[in-house]
Amino acid sequence: MSQYLILIYSPEGDSDAVTPEEWQRAMVAHGRFGEQVVEMGAKILGGEALQPSSTATSIRGDVVTDGPFVETKEVLGGFYLVDASDLDQALAIGKLCPSHGGGVEVRPIMDTSGG
Amino acid sequence: MTDRASRSAVAAAVADAHRREWAFVLAATARVAGSIDLAEECVQDAYGAALDAWLRDGLPRSPGAWLTTTARRRALDVLRREQTLRRKLPLLVAPLGDEEAAVHPGDVIPDDRLRLVFTCCHPALAREAQVALTLRLVCGLTIEEIANGFLVPQATMAARVTRAKKKISAARIPYRVPGPADLPDRLDAVLTVVHLLFSTGHTAPGGASLVRDDLVERALDLGRMLALLMPDEPEVRGLLALILLTDARRAARLDTEGSLVLLEDQDRARWDPRAIDEGLLLVDGLGRGRPGRFALQAAIAAVHARAVSWQDTDWPLVLLLYDALLVVWPSPVVALNRVVAVLMVSGPAVALAEVEALESDRWLAGYRYLAATKADLLRRLSRNGEAAAAYGEALALADNAAERAFLLGRISEVGAGG
Helix, strand or coil: CEEEEEEEEEECCCHHHCCHHHHHHHHHHHHHHHHHHHHCCCEEEEEEECCCHHHCEEEECCEEEECCCCCCCEEEEEEEEEEECCHHHHHHHHHHCCCCCCEEEEEECCCCCCC | CHHHHHHHHHHHHHHHHHHHHHHHHHHHHHHHHCCHHHHHHHHHHHHHHHHHHHHHHCCCCCHHHHHHHHHHHHHHHHHHHCHHHHCCCCCCCCCCHHHHHHHCHHHCCCCHHHHHHHHHCCCCCCHHHHHHHHHHHHCCCCHHHHHHHCCCCHHHHHHHHHHHHHHHHHCCCCCCCCCCCCHHHHHHHHHHHHHHHHHHHHCCCCCCCCCCHHHHHHHHHHHHHHHHHCCCCHHHHHHHHHHHHHHCCHHHCECCCCCECCHHHCCHHHCCHHHHHHHHHHHHCCCCCCCCHHHHHHHHHHHHHHCCCCCCCCHHHHHHHHHHHHHHCCCHHHHHHHHHHHHHHHCHHHHHHHHHHHHHHCCCCCCHHHHHHHHHHHHHCCCHHHHHHHHHHHHHHCCCHHHHHHHHHHHHHHHHHC
């Protein structure tokens, strides 16, 4: 098994405008996603949703600036760390991952255990 | 003298084994080596060792088996020697045969060459990397040969191949033939790579020669290999037929001065009858069921191959096939080629209206054959001034010497006529 980070990029809406029903739907979608990953024989090792990119602070060298590191139309809104058998399974998981009108990037985790 | 004669015979046998067996040897070695890089190294070594060994011991009964055994033994040696060093390197994801059979009973194909092809053409790799990897790993071409084939600097091509191989191991792209659910899409990527290889060879995008025989030959080899390994896939047979029927016209595509001769004006006696027979046999065997884009293109090529002349071609059938092709493969190239069939069925005025509709669609903007087609229709309608302007536009987009010469010829022709 290998680890992959699934980065969820979505167009950023106004987070204050999210209705309780929309929130509920998103929670259900992610709950279902978690079940599907288990059914595939893979594992979710971790994952979080992020506060809006307007809350981000970037640091380059010593300079601290307001906003995300890279300005893009779709912003990083959350991530999952998964354990999958290979890239094909990781991509299958990525396809199932709810991205709220955006998409996901699948990145293999580097083994830094050394030796 | 005998010594030299046998040396050249052995060298020829090694070269022949390189051409025929490289993919098989590499694919079988990759499974043992657990890494494409190591497998490539060991296979290269095995071919290097073959010349001396075969001179000393005589030609082996099966060169492919000899090379595979030698390359695999080297791989195992290296693995044993460097066990601690290599332990931490990511290995190829290659489940053992039995294991895989238990997990996916439907998709066991007893030839590792397919694994190799599907790995090289994995959608996680950029198209140009897929093409380069296929030529390097499946066809055994050197980086220099690939770089020459695509007219890019050798360092660029080397970097491209290295990056792709690194991604295969770091991202763990599996060394596997995809399961039935993914097969249609993944196979389409493989066929696209082979077809791209063929079209790049058939009409070189730049440089002095129109056709690059080496690329065409490699595409043909790959097409034959796929047809052998996946005999039940109509699109695989369609692609092979398409390559055969298109390439059959090779000798007729250039005149004695090296200028481009259009299908319309080609001397059909110079078409290769053996390639045509082989291609037509494949097309006839395509059978029923909804045909894909390669089967349909092969069917169109077959109509041309059967026609004794341009005028005597079954144009209504060609148009019908293009209509079907446009549905399964809505691409600018198809739309434009369809216009030619419209011209032959309904005349230049109707065809010109179709070209103008395509122009306004903007999806063909900058496509070099759009302007050329429009120019040709205007010429047929005797609107010479407009034709000359359109030919000029086409000329600005053409890089190939033979195509440029053709367009310049037409410009002076319409200039003289109007």
